Amino acid sequence: MSHDDNDGVSRRKVLECMTWAGTGVLWTISGGVPHSLGLVDEAMAADAKSSGLTFLQISDSHVGFDKPANPNAKGTLEEAIARIKAVPVKPAFMIHTGDITHLSKESEFDDAEKIISQARLDVHYVPGEHDIIDPEIKIYKERYGRGTKGPGYYSFDANGVHFIGLVNVANLKGGGMGSLGDEQLEWIEDDLKSRSASTPIVLFAHIPLWTVYPEWGWGTEDSARALGYLKRFGSVTVLNGHIHQVMQKVEGNVTFHTARSTAFPQPAPGTASSAGPMKVPAEQLRTMLGTASVTFKQGEQRLAIIDTPLQG
Amino acid sequence: MNFARHFALGAIAVLMTVAIGSTSARADDVEVKIDNFTFNPQQITVKAGAKVTWTNNDDIPHTVTSKTGIFKSKALDTEDKFSFTFTTPGSYSYFCALHPHMTGSIVVEAGK
Numbered sequence: 001m002s003h004d005d006n007d008g009v010s011r012r013k014v015l016e017c018m019t020w021a022g023t024g025v026l027w028t029i030s031g032g033v034p035h036s037l038g039l040v041d042e043a044m045a046a047d048a049k050s051s052g053l054t055f056l057q058i059s060d061s062h063v064g065f066d067k068p069a070n071p072n073a074k075g076t077l078e079e080a081i082a083r084i085k086a087v088p089v090k091p092a093f094m095i096h097t098g099d100i101t102h103l104s105k106e107s108e109f110d111d112a113e114k115i116i117s118q119a120r121l122d123v124h125y126v127p128g129e130h131d132i133i134d135p136e137i138k139i140y141k142e143r144y145g146r147g148t149k150g151p152g153y154y155s156f157d158a159n160g161v162h163f164i165g166l167v168n169v170a171n172l173k174g175g176g177m178g179s180l181g182d183e184q185l186e187w188i189e190d191d192l193k194s195r196s197a198s199t200p201i202v203l204f205a206h207i208p209l210w211t212v213y214p215e216w217g218w219g220t221e222d223s224a225r226a227l228g229y230l231k232r233f234g235s236v237t238v239l240n241g242h243i244h245q246v247m248q249k250v251e252g253n254v255t256f257h258t259a260r261s262t263a264f265p266q267p268a269p270g271t272a273s274s275a276g277p278m279k280v281p282a283e284q285l286r287t288m289l290g291t292a293s294v295t296f297k298q299g300e301q302r303l304a305i306i307d308t309p310l311q312g
Numbered sequence: 313m314n315f316a317r318h319f320a321l322g323a324i325a326v327l328m329t330v331a332i333g334s335t336s337a338r339a340d341d342v343e344v345k346i347d348n349f350t351f352n353p354q355q356i357t358v359k360a361g362a363k364v365t366w367t368n369n370d371d372i373p374h375t376v377t378s379k380t381g382i383f384k385s386k387a388l389d390t391e392d393k394f395s396f397t398f399t400t401p402g403s404y405s406y407f408c409a410l411h412p413h414m415t416g417s418i419v420v421e422a423g424k
Contacts, residue, residue, distance in 0.1 A: 067371040067390070103373060103389060129410045133373065133387040174379045174407030175415050216349070217413035274348035275411075277371045 053159040056084055056094045056121070057204075057292040059241030060261030062130065063112040064102035069277030070285060073102070073263035077115050079310050080262040080291050084119045091293065092158060094121045097241035097259060098128025098169065098206030104139055113143075127152055128206040128242060129169040137170065153184055155191050161296050162195055164188065166205035168220045178207030178220035178242075185222060189229050200235040200296060200303070208240040210249060210256045213269035218243055227254065237303045239294070243275075246292075246307045257305050260290040286311030343367065344416065346374050346388070349408075351416030358398060360423040365395040377409040384409075 058080060065073040084094070096116070101108035116123060125144040132140050137151050148154040151170035156163050166188070168178035180188075195201070203209060209226065211219035230236045236254040244261035245268065264277040265288035272278070280288060290309035297304070340359050345352045346368040358364065366376045368388040376385040376394050382404065385394035398404065398420040408414040 065371075069371065103387065130373070133410070172409060172412040174377070174405065174412050176412045214413070217411050274350065276349060 052298050053161060053296040054089070054091045055158070055294055056091045057097060057239055057259045057294060058084075058094055058116070058262060059097040059206075059259040059291075060099040060128065060244055060263055061096075061112055061116075062099055062102045062261065062263035063115075064105060064108035065263050065277070067264075067277055069264040069279045070289075074111060074115065076286070076289050076310060077112070077262045078118075079286070080289070081115055081119050083308070083310065084121070084291065087293075091121060094119060094123045095163075095165070095204050095239065096123055096125045097204055097239060098126050099130040099241065099261075099263075100125065100128070102130055102263075104131055104133035106139060109139060109143055124156065124163065124165055124204075125152075126165045126167055126205055127169060129172075132170060149187060150181075150184055153187065159296065160298075161200045161202055163202045163204070164191065166203060166209075166226070168205045168207045168209070168223075176221050177211075177214060177217045178205075178223075180205075180220060180222050180226060185225050188226050192229050192233075195233075197232045198234055200237070201230060201233050202237045202239065202294075202303070203230075204239040206240065207242045208247075208256065208258055209238050210251075212243060212247060212258075216269065216275040218269065218275070230254065235301045235303070237294070237305075239292075239305075243269075245288070248305070250302075253301070255302055255305075257292070259292040260288065260307060260309065262289050262291065262310075265289065341365065345369055346408075346414075349374075349411055349414055351406075351414060354416045355419065356417075357419040357421060360399055360401050360420050361397065362420070363395055363397045364418055365393055367391065367393050373410060374414065375409040376406055379405040379407065 061077045062073050063077060070076060100112045127140050132151065141152060145152045151167045153167045154165050166180060166184065168180050171181060172179055207220050208218055209220050209223040234253055238254060238256045240258045241261065243258050244264065244266040245258065246260055247258045249256040265280060266275050267278050287309050290307060293306045293308065295304045340362040342356055342358050342362055342364045344356065344364060344366045346366060347370065349370065366385070366388070368374050368390060371390055373387040373389050375387055376383070378384060383396040387410065388394055398418060401420045401422045404418045404420065406416055
């Protein structure tokens with residue numbers, strides 16, 4: 001066995017997986033689980049300068065969480081926003097892929113807003129299951145639901161890219177996983193009808209739109225139908241949160257990616273008895289929290305995604 | 313009759329009563345723990361009239377939501393409890409509305 005194989009990740013494999021060579025993203029697969037390697041602020045800045053559109057993804061802030069895995073989730077969100085403010089080239093906007101709060105309390109939404117607004121960027125939200133704990137989804141919809149349909153789905157365009165924010169955490173059925181539901185699926189089909197196949201599409205939702213690990217409910221049971229409507233499009237990027245770790249998969253025209261949380265890490269699929277906040281040594285915590293930067297370049301099929309931890 | 317055997321059986325009965333009684337006010341009341349995204353015990357049989365109390369021991373909120381809508385807790389934060397008294401015999405499936413892969417059931421048998 002060569003040294004490379006002992007590492008679990010051979011240099012050759014890394015090179016094989018560099019699908020975005022030249023745009024700064026490095027990712028690799030070990031044990032069947034993709035990991036992002038490219039974490040460089042300089043690369044992010046260089047990308048932003050040379051491209052049409054760079055936006056940020058932030059996820060799973062869990063404002064209100066104060067358990068041992070991170071007694072100060074507000075503080076780490078503040079750190080993430082401070083880093084976003086310090087990026088040399090201002091991103092166009094930010095998307096938040098849900099679990100803004102831990103318990104959907106007004107005070108938690110207030111605190112989140114106070115911190116996230118410091119970035120001085122437009123933020124496009126979708127809810128996580130922690131944001132719609134109140135039965136009628138009243139608080140989330142009052143704050144973020146203006147102009148959205150159903151429990152809060154919508155679409156918008158930026159620099160020729162079509163963005164679709166989806167809700168797969170509402171009206172979940174016992175024994176299932178995340179779910180979009182018939183009404184939302186019909187809306188997606190309709191929303192895409194008039195778009196040309198050359199329009200780059202970005203889908204974002206809280207729970208992964210591919211089946212990461214059904215034993216922990218890490219997937220969306222009717223996502224195949226949504227992805228079916230996207231088959232004719234040349235460039236599709238799916239951005240999710242929920243699992244509090246970076247994971248990436250490319251399948252044909254579709255790139256799937258999950259972002260880190262700013263609050264607490266969760267175990268890799270199947271490595272613990274269940275999902276949930278994972279306590280790590282204090283000095284490791286910030287290496288497992290962070291945000292993502294996404295850059296679209298004219299003429300390139302895939303968007304470049306760079307995950308940046310709070311530290312390391 | 314063997315006195316020692318009688319005594320042993322009596323002691324076991326007392327121990328059993330203590331074991332059940334220590335977690336609930338009445339012997340036919342039942343506790344279900346929520347640990348590591350699992351209802352524990354996942355399936356339990358009770359007599360009609362029994363009160364079932366769920367306690368969330370996770371650092372993540374969960375709900376106890378009947379599949380047919382008969383009972384529905386609010387989101388239970390860490391250490392929060394929810395109780396429901398089952399009066400009608402039958403099988404009651406439930407799940408966590410936040411993490412629907414978490415499921416459990418209560419089977420209610422007719423009382424004596």
